[in-house]
Amino acid sequence: MGIQSPDIHSLLTQLHLKSTLVEPTVQKDVEALFRAIFGLTSEKGRIVDLNHQVMSLSRAPRRDSRKLNLGYTMLSLLAFAQEHEINLDEAIRDALTSIAERQEMYQRWGKRKNVAILGSACDCITNGHIAFAYAILNSPCGIDEVWFMPSGEYVGSKRLTDSVHRIAMCKLVDQIDPRFKYFGFEIEQGRRSETLRTMLDLHNHPERAQHRFFFAASNESAVSIADYDGADELINRNEIPFIVVPRPGYPVNIEEERYRWFLSKPHIYLGDAKGLIEMSSTVARNLYQQNEIEEARGCVPLIFHDYIMTHNLYRSRTA
Secondary structure: OHHHOHHHHHHHHHHHHOOOOOOHHHHHHHHHHHHHHHOOOOHHHHHHHHHHHHHHHHHOOOHHHHHHHHHHHHHHHHHHHHHOOOOHHHHHHHHHHHHHHOHHHHHHHHOOEEEEEEEEOOOOOOHHHHHHHHHHHOOOOOOOEEEEEEOOEOOOOOOOOOHHHHHHHHOOHHHOOOOEEEOOOOHHHOOEOOHHHHHHHHHOOHHHHOEEEEEEEEHHHHHHHOOOOOHHHHHHOOOOOEEEEOOOOOOOOOOOHHHHHHHOOOOEEOOOOOOOOOOOHHHHHHHHHOOOHHHHHOOOOHHHHHHHHHOOOOOOOOO
16 A cells, blocks of 8 residues: 555655654744734635735746745745644644555556647637647646647537548647647537537546646636636536636736636636737638738648648638
């Protein structure tokens, strides 16, 4: 069993043999300092403060800012422990023992990749999509891969290119970066593009045994989600959080409470994402249709441009 492993057992023993993991006077001094500066803080107030500090830490874009936010978080935890008469030494030792006892489970979870699912018509994939995917991979939230999931059918009147071509283009994304993958969950089953239904079905998908799923969305799309039927269930389910990325040129008014849902855990808002490009598929398709080939070529990665030209896509269709 996990705790019988020699390495884990010896490490745990070494920690338990240490007389002190957290100096008790540190808790008292921090709590006294907080009381002198901020006055008495209610339990609810302290929990709110802890949530705020953890959220700030998760959004910190640089090493120096993460270090500072980690310090704030630790101070709040020390104050909380002192206010509730929690012996941190005991709490840490208990937690270490629990982790060791569940070693096998943690090893299984540790092998799972964090995957952001980028749902789109993928008709066609532009430089904007690729920059969006890189912004997620390069963010502090620890995403290992971005999977491009072309939609099956759109609810509404939007006309899409034949699925054969959209699938083929998505299967080329790993030639741009091996961390980009094609995911045919909707299109290969002819599914309608309904975010809530897709999320509920993905929750039971066999791939979840090896991967932690996140949904990737622009802030423009995220705001519109608040108006969906079933929005509350979509937003409040914790199994598949959203990663929301700003769309250049589309400032979003989030003064209304219901439009701020993606600013709270478990969702992640990459407000400081870098290198984003505003380039829509509609613009690219229109340029191909209008025979503005050189300009169109600048809108999409070369590998997709070559595919579009080889298969004469968009040249005779209405965008």
